[in-house]
Amino acid sequence: MIRNKETGEHYIWGAGCDGWKLVNDPSLSIIHEKMPSGTCESRHYHEVARQFFFILSGAVELEVDGVTYSLSPQEGMEVQAGTPHQIFNRSEEDAEFLVISSPRSAGDRVELT
Template sequence: MKPIDRTCAEHYVWGDACDGWHLVKRDDMSVIAERVPADAKEIRHFHAIARQFFFILSGCAVLEINGERFSLMEGQGMEVAPGISHQFLNESSEDVHFLVISHPSTRGDRVDA
């Protein structure tokens, strides 16, 4: 065992210029640190099985859940239940950094809406 951070975590790029770092990557749970640059967004989707929790570390974002928009600021988070359509958007002029915690992992569980 050893501490993990972005410098040693498995990194991937998604969308046009978004980053993700796998802090915990197990079948039963996933913890990902993500960075979404200004004016970037994720494709609206849902997960059939996984439950997710989004927690803003820095910046501000919009989490659209079933057509309702929620503004999230640093230190705030929201849960998204399985089967619920959602989309993460950064409509600000600054990067947003956040954690997304999924139980179980979302691998193979995503359906674009």
């Protein structure tokens, strides 16, 4: 089956961010996400899942264990399980990216304050 934003299960997260589940298997999750300008997610980590963020359009900042990285289109970064992280869109335009998690990160998230 061909998968894309039109066929993926849609959900809203954070302050007006979108996600489309392209693969939602217990061993693998691939989500296409869109973050409007000025949005971010809460700082957290995953107990078991490792993740790879791959930027499709726009620019984001990914804070990983206290270090902030700037990511542009066609760049990505892996975040190991147990590592605190948070993604920000501080640019003037929407950012779209893939979040690939193995195993699936649902129910594995620990929020940090």
